[in-house]
Amino acid sequence: MIALTFDDGPHPRYTPQILEILKEYQITATFFVIGINAVNYPTAMKALIGSGCEIGNHTYNHRTLDKGKEHALDEIKKCEEQIAENIDFDVKLLRPPQGKLNAETISAANELDYNIILWSIDTLDWAHNSPQNIAKTVISSVKGGDIILMHDYVSGGSTTCEALRIIIPALMAQGYEFVTVSELIS
Numbered sequence: 001m002i003a004l005t006f007d008d009g010p011h012p013r014y015t016p017q018i019l020e021i022l023k024e025y026q027i028t029a030t031f032f033v034i035g036i037n038a039v040n041y042p043t044a045m046k047a048l049i050g051s052g053c054e055i056g057n058h059t060y061n062h063r064t065l066d067k068g069k070e071h072a073l074d075e076i077k078k079c080e081e082q083i084a085e086n087i088d089f090d091v092k093l094l095r096p097p098q099g100k101l102n103a104e105t106i107s108a109a110n111e112l113d114y115n116i117i118l119w120s121i122d123t124l125d126w127a128h129n130s131p132q133n134i135a136k137t138v139i140s141s142v143k144g145g146d147i148i149l150m151h152d153y154v155s156g157g158s159t160t161c162e163a164l165r166i167i168i169p170a171l172m173a174q175g176y177e178f179v180t181v182s183e184l185i186s
């Protein structure tokens with residue numbers, strides 16, 4: 001089992017395209033959303049909620065969570081206010097921006113009952129790599145239990161969708177099952 005994860009959305013262009021691809025292959029994934037994007041792009045957020053994919057917290061403003069406990073609590077809570085209304089959380093998942101965290105981040109996450117989720121494969125899809133290179137990064141190193149980091153928003157254009165069309169069928173052919181992060185960690 002492996003978990004695909006998408007950070008930095010929702011975004012009106014990429015989130016629906018990715019949802020469409022997931023639907024085509026009848027698989028699920030986890031989206032770590034930024035609160036302010038949920039506010040700015042309600043249609044994309046609604047599509048995400050309607051898809052049945054899992055939704056996690058990626059802070060309100062996408063500021064790193066290593067700037068003190070109060071700041072971390074505020075960023076997590078404000079994002080949760082935007083996403084919680086329509087979601088029945090089984091497990092609350094937090095992905096700190098850039099993976100940056102310290103003892104105070106952990107303390108804030110614990111206080112708000114969140115599991116901190118990082119990743120084991122960084123596809124570097126945010127760095128404008130070709131779809132072939134992104135796919136190669138995943139396919140050459142994947143193993144059961146991996147959490148794969150991708151993005152449903154990349155500034156300046158994204159090749160993530162094209163990469164997914166290579167990665168998903170290749171990993172399916174190898175027998176991998178795509179699950180949500182909470183399914184993977186349970």
Ligand SMILES: [Zn+2]
Binds near residue numbers: 058098
């Ligand atoms: Zn991010």
